[in-house]
Amino acid sequence: MPKMSERLNGFTESIIRKMTRIANKYGAVNLSQGFPDFDPPKEIKEELIKVADEGPHQYEITWGSQKLREALSKKQRKFMGIAIDPNKEIVITCGSTEAMMVSMMTVCNPGDKVVVFSPFYENYGADAILCGAEPIYVPLNPPEFNFDKEELIKAFEQRPKAIILCNPSNPTGKVFTMEELQFIADLAKKYDTFVITDEVYEHIVMKPNKHHYMASLPGMFERTISCSSLSKTYAITGWRIGYVIAPENIIENAKKVHDFLTVGAAAPLQAAILAGINLPDKYYEDLTELYTKKRELFLKGLDEAGLKYTKPEGAYYVMIDISEFTDGSDVEFCEWLAKEVGVAAVPGSSFFKEDVNNYIRFHFAKNEDTLLEAIKRLKTLREKAKLTRI
Incomplete structure (x- = not known):
């Protein structure tokens, strides 16, 4: 065999x-x-019952329903502080797991290097390997799980194609400070590196900590691929609805990868989750x-x-x-x-x-x-x- x-x-x-x-x-x-x-939330469950009766039950547009993309772009503009074009800068995926894989496959060629902080959510190393890329691991040192700036500089000196940033972090619960994010951003610009963020816990941040979006930092939107999902925010981990936000030139290619990986996320669930996204602040x-x-x-x-x-x-x-x-x-x-x-x-x-x-x-x-x-x-x-x- x-x-x-x-x-x-x-x-x-x-x-x-x-x-x-x-x-x-x-x-x-x-x-x-x-x-x-x-x-x-009950609003989401009630909407799901309605959608089960009325539909949609067939394929949606590959990169996500128009209503969902518009609702998400409006919501994320509010929280990220940047304008997001629902037709050019967002793709709906089958959870953040696919969003991360789509992002990696969109920007990485076999042999490229990708920086991954360790400890890390177990998919990140696997994503890099499946893309034919080589992970460069940079430790987050316990018990505070902070990184050593010199070690991160050495990783960037290897000219990585991308760095993966999980913020807030799974598994550590670390929330990266603005100073840390700016340090990473400066290195990304200096070495012409993409930043792929996993921000599924963006709304689960305990005071006085605050979540800062990498894409909102000056000069970073054009090289940041923001991945997230609705699973943790609305307690619907089984629905598998995620998204990628990035500049138009990246999203055009991400659409292709997503199309051939999964075609699209479940149409009824895309419709039902609108009730969650439209909840008040x-x-x-x-x-x-x-x-x-x-x-x-x-x-x-x-x-x-x-x-x-x-x-x-x-x-x-x-x-x-x-x-x-x-x-x-x-x-x-x-x-x-x-x-x-x-x-x-x-x-x-x-x-x-x-x-x-x-x-x-x-x-x-x-x-x-x-x-x-x-x-x-x-x-x-x-x-x-x-x-x-x-």
Whole structure:
């Protein structure tokens, strides 16, 4: 038989999705895969019922329905502070996962280099490899997860085609400061590099932190490809609706890639989500308050359980230092945690390029009762760990 693609030699299945299966196997509280256990706003659900009856049920325009592109361009203009042409500067995709892949395939040729901060969402390295590009990993140093400016300069000196920036960050919850973004922007302009942003948590940023859009910085719109989705903002992770915002010359090519990858996102869901995008600004204020309360509840529980963590500034993830419980595999620790303690987490090593095994990631996008049950179980971790060195 002929050999299969060598690109896949270094690939494993998604550890995040695997941990959901392990959680289900042991009946653990699933704080691994980052999806809510609560419903989207009632306005969206009501609109979905209406669309199910009235349609549309056939293909939409490949790069997204006219109404959705217009609504998104209006919303993002308000938050990003830049004008966005709905017909020339936006493409609707099947989630931000496709948005990122579309962006990579649009700008990268085989052999190009791409800067990726580590720890990183597991898809980024895979996206680069599938495009035939070579990742250059720059560490975000724990526990604050800040980058060393000299290391980033050395990465740019290799003349990368693009840098991937997840802000707010998955898995760390880091929100990049304006100073950090400007430093990255200056390097991107100096070395003629694209910036591909993943901003799916743009509306989940806890005060006093503030989300700044790379595309809104002076001179950066023309080289920034902004990717996001509606999944986290409206608690509809199963809908898989994302988008790419970029200048017309980039979007013209992104449309081609998107067309041949997936043709288009689901037409009924594009219609139904308009009810969410048209919600008043108070929705986003309430969203910030909601996740701030969830964060404080969960972190208080971690304190009571005596666990060490880095306080997240945005998104809904928290990195836990498990070095006092194990000097072995974080993967084995997470499986033990799900089985013996009843809480599922993601091994931190799945996010790090470096040899790091002392972190796991929880998420707190859950109902209060779910978080309280997880906290109750985590309070037994220390005693159970004394019986077994994992």
